[in-house]
Amino acid sequence: MASSIHDLARHLNISIGTVSRALNGRADVNADTRQRVLEAARTLNYSPNQSGRSLRQGATHSIAFMLQPHPGDQQYGEPFFIPFLIGLQAKLAESGLDLIVVMGAPGDYQQERLRRVVETRRADAVVLAWTRREDERIDYLTQAGFPFATLGRSRSGAKSYPSLDLDFEKAGADAVDRLVARGHRRIAAIRPSLNLNFGYLFLDGYRKALRRHGIEVDPELIASGFINEAGGYEVTPQVMRSKDPPTAIIFNNDAMALGGCKALAEMGIRPGHDMAVTVIVDTPLCRYFSPALTAFRPALEPMGQRLAEMLLASIPAFAGPEGPRIMREVWPLELVARDSD
Amino acid sequence: MASSIHDLARHLNISIGTVSRALNGRADVNADTRQRVLEAARTLNYSPNQSGRSLRQGATHSIAFMLQPHPGDQQYGEPFFIPFLIGLQAKLAESGLDLIVVMGAPGDYQQERLRRVVETRRADAVVLAWTRREDERIDYLTQAGFPFATLGRSRSGAKSYPSLDLDFEKAGADAVDRLVARGHRRIAAIRPSLNLNFGYLFLDGYRKALRRHGIEVDPELIASGFINEAGGYEVTPQVMRSKDPPTAIIFNNDAMALGGCKALAEMGIRPGHDMAVTVIVDTPLCRYFSPALTAFRPALEPMGQRLAEMLLASIPAFAGPEGPRIMREVWPLELVARDSD
DNA sequence: TGTGTTCTCGTAAACGTTTACGGAAAAACG
DNA sequence: CGTTTTTCCGTAAACGTTTACGAGAACACA
Incomplete structure (x- = not known):
């Protein structure tokens, strides 16, 4: 079922190195063989094993979002975040990144879960929300040198990370x-x-x-x-x-x-x-x-998209030719006049 | 920063095999050395690299939830699912599993995304929601032999998967x-x-x-x-x-x-x-x-927990000693009388 | 023809684990 | 003391990739 790069190589009677280079669009491979590799990949229904790539490249190709349910939300959680997540996920998907949603139990401060994500290298970066004025998560991540971005500002972390907040x-x-x-x-x-x-x-x-x-x-x-x-x-x-x-x-x-x-x-x-x-x-x-x-x-979905962009732009591996940049943005809230005032 | 199993081995002057066995609680390791290994793991701040484990074991230790925003949900998405996800995630976390939330663009049928998750072996199983009467996602997964569970029933798939639905x-x-x-x-x-x-x-x-x-x-x-x-x-x-x-x-x-x-x-x-x-x-x-x-x-959070249990029970690798079981449950909805009738 | 360059590809190592296998040492047993 | 069993551990292969390195072939040039 699961065809690997070896299967392709055997099928085409070439080496796995060449197959890999062909698939990854490297220059030093003959145009003709590249064609044959891509075609074989299609017919053999090949797609790369993520664990293999991750292990070799030291990157997981996924971003973790720490979603913290509020204490006291017995029945319904945080609808606020859904459109934000939609935007975030859509933008990340464009770069081939998956979104992992990590939730803590309501009321716990996520330090434990965050630690686990970072230490087991489950994600390449994390996105934090509900930033606190002094935020130990931010302190931890900066100190650990782990890439992250925040929805919301904080006093912690010396502004060395991308953040998007509402005004x-x-x-x-x-x-x-x-x-x-x-x-x-x-x-x-x-x-x-x-x-x-x-x-x-x-x-x-x-x-x-x-x-x-x-x-x-x-x-x-x-x-x-x-x-x-x-x-x-x-x-x-x-x-x-x-x-x-x-x-x-x-x-x-x-x-x-x-x-x-x-x-x-x-x-x-x-x-x-x-x-x-x-x-x-x-x-x-x-x-x-x-x-x-x-x-x-708030314009939640666009904010999700934007924060994804900002996060990627801050990571050398994903930043474009002009190199990594740390951006901080504050977006407006739009008044919706109704009947209560 | 990131200490590996080799670091532990070098530090303790023993082989990596022994370290691994000690950490995984295998029987054939001296109680004393196990102690030393665990202690070293703590002091060296070791935690296993997920990609390495995944590659070797052929399991990613994560479950994908396919969340499909409704078409027309311009502003706010699907608050319905948050408590369900909370329950799901909590139960999965108990087994060391992460939850990956995969979203499609509103209105697309997820086949593409689902395919990607399955073929790149990004997750060990998936959870589907918004089941349709005839559901091509279910057909695809059963045919691919990929483990999954559904929130909601369907006519597809010959009932060979765990499902939890409301009555x-x-x-x-x-x-x-x-x-x-x-x-x-x-x-x-x-x-x-x-x-x-x-x-x-x-x-x-x-x-x-x-x-x-x-x-x-x-x-x-x-x-x-x-x-x-x-x-x-x-x-x-x-x-x-x-x-x-x-x-x-x-x-x-x-x-x-x-x-x-x-x-x-x-x-x-x-x-x-x-x-x-x-x-x-x-x-x-x-x-x-x-x-x-x-x-x-509906009792969404308990449903999330339950479906996690049912999913795990259906997967040989996670099922207990009594072996894998396919369960299907239908939960009641509770009337909340208010003012509109 | 000899030399240098360019294309193209194969080889092999490496990423961090887990685990089958075998062997040495210790213990048990006669 | 010899033999068998048990306990413990090291070795090495394997998972599926990517990539540095080098080498052969083809080509260009003098």
């Missing part, structure tokens, strides 16, 4: 601008705890925009909770207990927004009427929720 | 029973076109239940459309044009239901008031839609 800072500021223009002055911000980096970026933009409008940043209107529905549900009442409660809330995450809306509903507060609600990262849930949530939308 | 037939019947008990007699069914197998199963259950209640099956109340929101939007008006329009609609897919509800809204028909709406496979969207959609919920 949470601008989105936070845009959200404030919009709410202020609509007459709001008491604007709350709810973001994830842990030290997920985008939470900080969002908050920076939020703070700066408030100051720009001459509005004092009130710590009572800023809260952080677990990055899931329960977290939003739990933490939203905190900002509502302020002496001067908010008239608008910006949520940094769709799940937290949904939990927050539930809490609001129980207080008799209707988003879109009694409270303006804005969500920073749009998902289908925002669209179908009632009222439909105004949110900032 | 769409019973869910269809249960949905009818519930609606009949609530006084409905004109019940429509909307399912995906293509020949996705679960659409047929659902329709079988629907028909049988209607007959059981002495209700004639009216072809005008059955329609099929593309399995996305646009499909539901397009096809729902068809059943509404019946001389005797339905008072209830069962949708076989969440996205189609959302599109259908949009169409209904444009006709001034309110789900939960003027029309009972039931969805067969629950997703978070059903829960957050307004009105919240009554739906049948």
Whole structure:
């Protein structure tokens, strides 16, 4: 069934070296014999054994994506990543690279799994997501000299790796601008705890925009909770207990927004009427929720493609003639106005 | 950096054969030397090179999951699969297996990608989803003698592979029973076109239940459309044009239901008031839609775990002492009553 | 014809494992 | 003490590639 390079050689009565060179498009092989090799490869249904190539070349031709389910996602995971993965995979496939998706158990920090991937040389590079402000995964990879790229920025790693991130800072500021223009002055911000980096970026933009409008940043209107529905549900009442409660809330995450809306509903507060609600990262849930949530939308699939390009461009073996380059990009989020603000 | 089995051997001044046997827990190695080997492996930070093992053993220690994005999923893909993948991956990891996620472009039938995985021996087995009634992927894999398991049943392949499916037939019947008990007699069914197998199963259950209640099956109340929101939007008006329009609609897919509800809204028909709406496979969207959609919920993560077990049990190399077994299971869907019916 | 160059190909080593085989040493047994 | 068994380990081949090296043949040129 599985025909090897030896089979081709025997069939054509030439050496395996010549077969290999012919298949790999090397120059030092007669045009005629190359034709015969390619033809035999087709008829004998040959395709190269990956393990053999990997062993010899020291490259696995696959990239690992570390997908970390959120703790508390009992039923449904992270739809956010699917379109990103589609883009990533499509671009990698163009270079003959496979995508390995490595998942940790919800809540574990992946160090263990990451280590395994690196040490067993299962992949040629990894892609990280949910970057933290200080990210030990990044420290580990840079220290190990292992190629990687990140979806999201981090303070770790001395910027020596490609990264693609969304402009949470601008989105936070845009959200404030919009709410202020609509007459709001008491604007709350709810973001994830842990030290997920985008939470900080969002908050920076939020703070700066408030100051720009001459509005004092009130710590009572800023809260952080677990990055899931329960977290939003739990933490939203905190900002509502302020002496001067908010008239608008910006949520940094769709799940937290949904939990927050539930809490609001129980207080008799209707988003879109009694409270303006804005969500920073749009998902289908925002669209179908009632009222439909105004949110900032990322271009996930193109981002996946782009990060694949950036990752490959950073690896000498894959970079083009102009040599490896480290790129860092920040992409905009697009406002989708709906009914909740 | 990367220490090999030779490094260990040199360091301990023994042969690589002994090192390998010690690491693999073979019997013919002195307990003392084994200790020393394991210790050296730890201090030298050894971990086996996967390519080397794969090449020698003829096994890659990874399983491929073929994820096919739906055509028309421009923005967000298939959240359905994430929890399934989590379960699958967790179970595979217990046996030291990695999960490779292979995606095709939306709309292509994966034959090409599947072929590549099989022929380059990138994975030891594959997991298929979205099984069709007659499925060429299954035909190909059985004919190639490549191990695989499916999420979903099919007519293809002579049942010689493990499969795990949801009981769409019973869910269809249960949905009818519930609606009949609530006084409905004109019940429509909307399912995906293509020949996705679960659409047929659902329709079988629907028909049988209607007959059981002495209700004639009216072809005008059955329609099929593309399995996305646009499909539901397009096809729902068809059943509404019946001389005797339905008072209830069962949708076989969440996205189609959302599109259908949009169409209904444009006709001034309110789900939960003027029309009972039931969805067969629950997703978070059903829960957050307004009105919240009554739906049948699968236990996705356990299903992923189970299918991993079943797949491994079917492969001689991984099956336990009792030898390989082909299992086929059908799991129930649990009704989640909400506001739409 | 002699020399140098260019094409083309075969040989063999190497990548890091696993494992069948055999042999030396130790232990057991008579 | 001789023989058999057991324990332990080294040797070497094998998995399927890629590639450095060298060599033979053909060719060009003087």
